[in-house]
Amino acid sequence: MLADVNNSLNHLMGNREIISNNTFARQKSVERIAEARLPTETGEFSIIGYRSLISEEEFIVLTCGSLQSEKPTLVRIHSQCLTGDVFGSTKCDCGQQLRAAMKLIAEENCGVIVYQQQEGRGIGIINKIRAYALQDAGADTIEANERLGLEVDSRRYEQCAEILLDLGLRRVRLMSNNPEKIRSVKNCGLEITERVPLAIKFHSALRGYLKTKREEMGHLISLPQKSEEGGQPGFFEGLQKTIAEKISFIFGTIT
Numbered sequence: 001m002l003a004d005v006n007n008s009l010n011h012l013m014g015n016r017e018i019i020s021n022n023t024f025a026r027q028k029s030v031e032r033i034a035e036a037r038l039p040t041e042t043g044e045f046s047i048i049g050y051r052s053l054i055s056e057e058e059f060i061v062l063t064c065g066s067l068q069s070e071k072p073t074l075v076r077i078h079s080q081c082l083t084g085d086v087f088g089s090t091k092c093d094c095g096q097q098l099r100a101a102m103k104l105i106a107e108e109n110c111g112v113i114v115y116q117q118q119e120g121r122g123i124g125i126i127n128k129i130r131a132y133a134l135q136d137a138g139a140d141t142i143e144a145n146e147r148l149g150l151e152v153d154s155r156r157y158e159q160c161a162e163i164l165l166d167l168g169l170r171r172v173r174l175m176s177n178n179p180e181k182i183r184s185v186k187n188c189g190l191e192i193t194e195r196v197p198l199a200i201k202f203h204s205a206l207r208g209y210l211k212t213k214r215e216e217m218g219h220l221i222s223l224p225q226k227s228e229e230g231g232q233p234g235f236f237e238g239l240q241k242t243i244a245e246k247i248s249f250i251f252g253t254i255t
Contacts, residue, residue, distance in 0.1 A: 042106045131144035161188035211223060
């Protein structure tokens, strides 16, 4: 199914028309279906349901506060991770990133999370469990996918960016360590004024996973020294950037 989504998105992106204000006009590919209040332990949110017009994919969006097009707004595009988000798996940092993003947004009383159904970087939950079994036998997160004949990362972010535009956003502060996500959002016409690192509680079980993401996938991750392990808090997403460097991002420098 994901291959069909990618083909449809490629067709739509091929037909897009770049216009003068650095946004783009293209055939609409998502529609807003439902909206409700969502009080949470973290804070008060609204929950919005979007549906793709070119696939069976559905998107859940959490918003907080008043969204303004010219105000740089905290945003996270979060790929579904049942094992991390729901069950608290320590094989990945996904659940911690989601909760950290919600906390930052609640503290500022303004922001958006787009939750996309691309489990396991697009391979689905059953294949993800198969990949986990290979990882238990010594494979890293990339090798496991390749041994199963699956793509390392088949996620697409164009529809997520379209949702942000539909919400009226034009300038965002993106909570991500993924250069491909950053490029995709930027290419869809959104101005990214800042990349905001997320703080998580580091533990030794994460080291191999994060090392692979950094060295093989180019993610903007810094690992703490081993002396900092054992459950100590660590700011690893973009640690090479100090807090004082939370300034406008020049994305031409990202490779």
